[in-house]
Amino acid sequence: MKPILYLRLKKKVQAQPGQLLRIKDICRLAGGAVCEEIKEIPVYAASLNHGNYTVIDSLDILGLISEQAPSLDVRNVGPTQTIIEVHPPAKEPRIILVLLVWMILFVGSGLAIMNFHVDVSMQEVHQRIYYLVTGRHVHQPLILQIPYSIGIGTGMILFFNHLFKRRFNEEPSPMELEMFLYQETIDQYVINDEKQKVERDSHGTSV
Incomplete structure (x- = not known):
């Protein structure tokens, strides 16, 4: 009987440019000792070359695992895609810019309340x-x-x-x-957009 490995893809993973994401970073694994040889498999090197978002499909993960351990019975019990959100290192906020935005919001909200009171x-x-x-x-x-x-x-x-x-x-x-x-709307849009890109690429390749 084949050993069984259960995996559940995380809904979203945040990464820094250049960070190498492995299966343990993208999935939650359950299966005892078999998890140890699987969790270190590299999956994706985070990069901003294709924008801030990348979608990893469960089929990609299953393919990598089957190459490393073809004798495993892998079962996906969660989402079928993971969104990789790549962010550059955060910069320290500028105090002058923060104060300027705070003043604009304060004055704008105050004027909105006063105009409402005048209207009624x-x-x-x-x-x-x-x-x-x-x-x-x-x-x-x-x-x-x-x-x-x-x-x-x-x-x-x-x-x-x-x-x-x-x-x-x-x-x-x-x-x-x-x-x-x-x-949630942004995440669903990113997933649907990635699916459409894959379908267009596959149609172009087949033609």
Whole structure:
């Protein structure tokens, strides 16, 4: 009876340019002692020559394993592709650029909130509420405006579930969910695009 090797390709692997990725870097293996002779097989040398993304198919992995150990019964129990994301070494952020972006976002968000309040006549609403409660006309009902302003900031902190680097609970924030869905869409696009390239190349070769 052939020894059985189970492998599961990782969904995504990040690498540096020039890094040699082996099977142990791309797959999770299960099969006892047979894993030791398989996990060091080289698979891909990370490079930026073809862009930041490369897709490794499970058939490529199975072919490499069959060359090294043809007597193994290899079974793939996970995804059929792995995305290799190649990143150059990260650069230190420039303080001036960070401050400039922070100022643009701060001023832009502040203007957006103020324009929204003007559109819905928020000041007139506060004046009307103050008059209904107290019976007096006041141009700036600070007793309503100050708690309201504090509530906006507090609500945004609770909504995004972050205060600087601190999280209030393990529940993902709406921004994290949107980023997750965005990344999932990118990954699926990369996989589909790679499939189309392979199909075009195979058709061109056959012709």
